[in-house]
Amino acid sequence: MNKNNFIEKTLSEIVTENYKYADIFEKNDLDFCCNGNVNFLEACKKNNIDVSVITNELTKISETKKETNNYDNWKLDFLVDYIVNNHHKYVSDSIPKINEHLNKIVEKHSDNHPELLEIKESFSIVYKDLQMHMMKEEKILFPFIKQMVFVQDGSAKKEAPYFGTVQNPIRMMEDEHKNAGDLLKKIRDISNNYSVPENGCNTYKVTLEELKEFEEDLHKHVHLENNILFPKSIKLEQLLFSTN
Template structure:
């Protein structure tokens, strides 16, 4: 959690999305990098309490701080959490990271050529993951929720483009693996997300943001691969067995 006595650089290192929030308050994260939040706000005649409130809200929403044990949630509630927290993270964080990667590559690409590849991989990851979550939200998740909430309707046509839930699940798992490969490329290109000593605050925000995105993405796919998808296939199997009696 950000504090008034932390430097802008420290805040961004622990909460990369803070860079965008600070910019909304006209706090230049490079110019004020070495200043504490208190000092930066005093320079600009800002309310440090108001800035902290925005930073705290962003941290709570982005991490899904209210989330309970996934095994205690119904599949429908788990889907709501995945969409509200993890899909939101993909939609908000990846475009921000692509923008940062573009800025850093343009500024430091001659000094660190790998940054151009980082930009390319981040752009590819964004395109693939946005399409991935679109398919989950429009096709797979509604079906799983229907099996959970109204099972007798789940096998009615039309709009069913698969005969068993295992088919789209297999495709989504394969796409998860593709996303993990792209993130592994980013980890390698960035030396495990360690910025050089000469990196500016924007550079630091990019690497910190990528590191945190990887951690959250791993939790995202764990919830789907290990919790939601197995339960969906089990529900469908039980429903079909019941219908066969």
Template sequence: MKTIDWKYTSVGQIVADDFAAASVFKKYGIDFCCHGEVMLEKACADLGLAVEEVEQALLRQGEAGNGRISFASWPLDLLMDYILKIHHRGIRARGPELLALLEKVERVHGEAHPELHELKALIGESLEDLEMHLQKEENVLFPYLYELYAAKEQGQRMAPMHCGTIANPIRVMKMEHEGEGNRYLHIIQLTNHFSVPQDGCASYRLLMQELEAFVDALFEHIHLENNLLFPRFEDIEREIVC
């Protein structure tokens, strides 16, 4: 973690430099994934936060050395492998389990907590949209990115993508990321930051735990693509694509 003034560094870059910063931004409600290009000073001002307080929290987190995953140092093919095998598989495995648990809790607590009905609708819609999103990445964008990475490593030139440039599918992916990010920010508000009501049972507590873990993983997924994978591949495309 840097020990300098972060005010004029984008929040996405801060997390890219040290993923431990993600836990600090989560605490303060700073969106580092979908709007990672925003400077820390502006992100704090928009939320009515004192930037100095957030900087001190970043410094303490960095000194603690917790949660250090050096994603920025990984080769791009390893980063894509991680996204596919951890995040894509994770969404497909945990998403239906989360929805099934939510339906169970809704049946018991839905009358007293009608927000569960909206929550179920939001999660159901999200899982459908995420599946289409994952398929686009797996079948259209990532195969070309793997080829682009191999060509770069072998010192070869590459023909342009059939879309003309990777900027076109990347633009679509980032728009979809923003849509999901906004949906889950609404879910965070709807659940009062994953709070369990006083009459909540063990299943309700488990639901909130699983939902929070699902959201954390999704935001990591979006961050890795928006702030690390996509910009680096756009640089490679400019360098080696004919």
């Protein structure tokens, strides 16, 4: 992809083409998941980022690194299973470990680092919200998306959902994605981009690394849903249930 093509696209379109570009966006605090519909050039200007520097970095990646998984070409039922088996599982597996480590460093270091109390409170909100969020996706939204795929394949009968249109739960999921993303960004800001203080112990370091990884995984998780799964599901519903 040449530099002009980057400038003409939105953040989500660029990352959808090659997820390796996400590393550059994350490093420069360019939100490609919850605000992925923003034009690349506009996002750079808003963040006071030199467009030429970013496009050069993106061009280098396009020439050397290829994303092995072309998520945009996957069938929606396969993409749903991938999200559940990888990202939902990651969230469920990570929460107990991060909580345990947060409790330890709060107990040991919060007198000197009171910001840890706010980090713990924010993460508590995030993980409780995400647990409910994932349950709604797995019990309500994702089964309907897979059902639409089966209808399109001719292996199931068409049935309208009780929630009216797939756009209703999708709208709710996108709002919840933004809330989780905002809280994790707050944690990143409070921790000074996950920086370990000089008197921080090994558990302190591990905890911040885990929180950083958790946020990065959520970015990819939300990207797959907001920028690929959800738009394609809306189009599929329109195709299957159009009265025209």
